Amino acid sequence: MLELKNIWVKYGKKAAVRKLSLSVNKGDFVTILGANGAGKTTMLNAISGIVKVKKNEGEIYFKGEKINGWKPGKIASLGIIQIPEGRKLFPLLTVKENLLIGAYLRKDRKGIQQSMDEALTLFPVLKDKLNAKSRELSGGQQQMLAIARGLMAKPEMLLLDEPSLGLSPLIRQQLAETIKEIHREGVTLVLVEQNARLGLMLASYGYVLENGEMSLQGKTSDLLKNDDVKKAYLGV
Amino acid sequence: MPPAEILIEGLTQSCIYMTMAFGMVLVFSILGILNWTHGQLFMLGAFIVFYSTTAAGIPFPIGILLAGLVMAGIGILIKKFIIDRIKGELYIGVATLALIFALEGAASLLFTSDDRGLAIILPGVLNLGVVAISYQKMAVIIFTLIVMTAMYFVLNHTKVGLAIRAVAQQPVAASLYGISTERLSLIVMGIGCALAAMAGAIMAPLYPINPFIGRTPMIMALLAIVIGGLGSLTGAIVGGLILGFLHSVIAYYISYLSEVVLFGLIILILLVRPQGLFGASAK
Ligand SMILES: Nc1ncnc2c1ncn2[C@@H]1O[C@H](COP(=O)(O)OP(=O)(O)OP(=O)(O)O)[C@@H](O)[C@H]1O
Ligand SMILES: [Mg+2]
Numbered sequence: 417m418l419e420l421k422n423i424w425v426k427y428g429k430k431a432a433v434r435k436l437s438l439s440v441n442k443g444d445f446v447t448i449l450g451a452n453g454a455g456k457t458t459m460l461n462a463i464s465g466i467v468k469v470k471k472n473e474g475e476i477y478f479k480g481e482k483i484n485g486w487k488p489g490k491i492a493s494l495g496i497i498q499i500p501e502g503r504k505l506f507p508l509l510t511v512k513e514n515l516l517i518g519a520y521l522r523k524d525r526k527g528i529q530q531s532m533d534e535a536l537t538l539f540p541v542l543k544d545k546l547n548a549k550s551r552e553l554s555g556g557q558q559q560m561l562a563i564a565r566g567l568m569a570k571p572e573m574l575l576l577d578e579p580s581l582g583l584s585p586l587i588r589q590q591l592a593e594t595i596k597e598i599h600r601e602g603v604t605l606v607l608v609e610q611n612a613r614l615g616l617m618l619a620s621y622g623y624v625l626e627n628g629e630m631s632l633q634g635k636t637s638d639l640l641k642n643d644d645v646k647k648a649y650l651g652v
Numbered sequence: 653m654p655p656a657e658i659l660i661e662g663l664t665q666s667c668i669y670m671t672m673a674f675g676m677v678l679v680f681s682i683l684g685i686l687n688w689t690h691g692q693l694f695m696l697g698a699f700i701v702f703y704s705t706t707a708a709g710i711p712f713p714i715g716i717l718l719a720g721l722v723m724a725g726i727g728i729l730i731k732k733f734i735i736d737r738i739k740g741e742l743y744i745g746v747a748t749l750a751l752i753f754a755l756e757g758a759a760s761l762l763f764t765s766d767d768r769g770l771a772i773i774l775p776g777v778l779n780l781g782v783v784a785i786s787y788q789k790m791a792v793i794i795f796t797l798i799v800m801t802a803m804y805f806v807l808n809h810t811k812v813g814l815a816i817r818a819v820a821q822q823p824v825a826a827s828l829y830g831i832s833t834e835r836l837s838l839i840v841m842g843i844g845c846a847l848a849a850m851a852g853a854i855m856a857p858l859y860p861i862n863p864f865i866g867r868t869p870m871i872m873a874l875l876a877i878v879i880g881g882l883g884s885l886t887g888a889i890v891g892g893l894i895l896g897f898l899h900s901v902i903a904y905y906i907s908y909l910s911e912v913v914l915f916g917l918i919i920l921i922l923l924v925r926p927q928g929l930f931g932a933s934a935k
Contacts, residue, residue, distance in 0.1 A: 492830045521830035
C-alpha cells in the first residue's frame, strides 16, 4: 500500500533521512522506533508532503501512485492522514471546529456527521467539550482530539507521531486501547514512538531508525527479544 | 468634553482606521507579512470612485464596489507577482514599501498631484438634538458596520472563514488536512485590499483626493494594529476606534504638534502594555 524506496531528506546540507526504505501493506500495524533526532518525524513529513522528497532523491508510492512532490492536501485526499507530533491543534478553535477541519476535504455532509458521531463514541470525553476551545483541554484530551480530528478525514492509513508523549501512564493505557480499536476497524497504522515498549507491544512489525538510516527491522515479537533493541530502547 | 461634532469626526476616522487595520491584520495572519502599501490602495480606491462617478456616471455605491473589486484584483496580482517571487519577510517588506512610491508615482502621472474634490453625494444633515451628523458621515459609519458584520459572518460561519482561522493558528496542521495556504493567501489578500480601497472610496466625498492621501490612514492603521496587538483582529478594531477618537480630539485641543502628542500617548500605552491591548504577552 505504502512504499518508500531509498528516500533522502536534507535540511540544508545535513541529511536527516538517508536512503530509507519502508513498506507497509494494507491492514498492517507498523511501528518506527528511534532516539531523539533519528529522523522519525522527518520521514512521516516526507510521506505527508510537508517536506518534499525531490524526484532524484527517492520514490514514495501509495497504492501504486508515485506521490513525492505532491501537496500535502492531495496526499491527504488519497487517505494518508498524519496525527502530528505535539498534536498541533488549532488552539482557539472549538473542539467541534477542530474536528470539522479534519473533514475539510470531504463533501458528504451525512458521512461527516457519522464520522463525528463515531469519533465521539470513541472519545466520549470530547462530547461535553464540543464548544470549548481546544487549548482549554487537558493534555490527554488534546491528544484524543488530535486523533479524533485525524479520524474525521476517514483515513485508510494513519501516521501517528508520538501520541503518548507527555501523557500519564493511565491515560497512555487508554490511548493504547483506542489505537488498537482503530486498527481493528481496518485502518492501516504507522506508529512512531519513543516509548519503544509501547510501540512494540501494539504493532506487529517494527523498524528501528538510527541517524536517519534504517538499522533494523523485523516482527515486533522478535525485536522485543533482540539484544541491541533491549539495550538501546527498552533499558534492560 | 470636546464638542459632539469632534466626536463624530473622530468616529468617522475610527471607521476608516478600523477597516484598514482589519484588512492588514487579516493578511498578516495568513501571509505573515505586513502589506506596507495598504494606504495606496486606499488612495486608488478614492480615485476609482471619483472617476467612476464623475466621468462614467456610475452611481456612488456601485463605484465603491467597483473600487473594492478592482483593488482586490490588484492585491492578488501583487501577491502573485511580487510577494511570491521574493524570499524572506524583510525583502518582501521592502518590496511592498517600494510599492508605496511606485503607486503614488503612477497616480501622480495619471491624475496629477492636484487636489480634487468629489461633490457630496448625500447632502443633508441628521439632527439628533445634541448633535448633527451629515448623511455623508453616517454613510461611512453604516458602511463600516456592514463591512465588519460581513467579516464577522464570513470568519465565523463559513467554511472559508474556518480555514482562515485554522491557517492563522496552525498552518502545518491545516495543510495536513487539505487546506491550501496558497489559495487562502490570495483570498485574504483580495479581501484586505478590497477593504482598503472601499474605505478610500467611501471617504472620497468628505476630503480632497490626491495621490498622497493614503499615507495618514496607513500610519494610523499601523498604530491601531500596534495598540491592539499585532495579529489580533479584535485588537485592530479596538485600536482603530481608539486612534480615530484620539486623533481628532487631540487635534481639537492642540492643533500644532497634535501628532507628537498622539505618538507620545501611544508610546505610553505600549510602555504599560508592550504586547498591545489584545496581543498575547511574549513570555
Ligand atoms: N525544519 C528543520 N530544519 C532543520 N533541521 C531539522 C528540521 N527538522 C528536523 N531537523 C533535524 O533533522 C534531524 C531529524 O529530526 P526529526 O524531527 O525527524 O527527528 P525525530 O526522530 O522525529 O526526533 P524526536 O524524537 O525528537 O521527535 C534532527 O537532527 C533535527 O535536528
Ligand atoms: Mg519527532
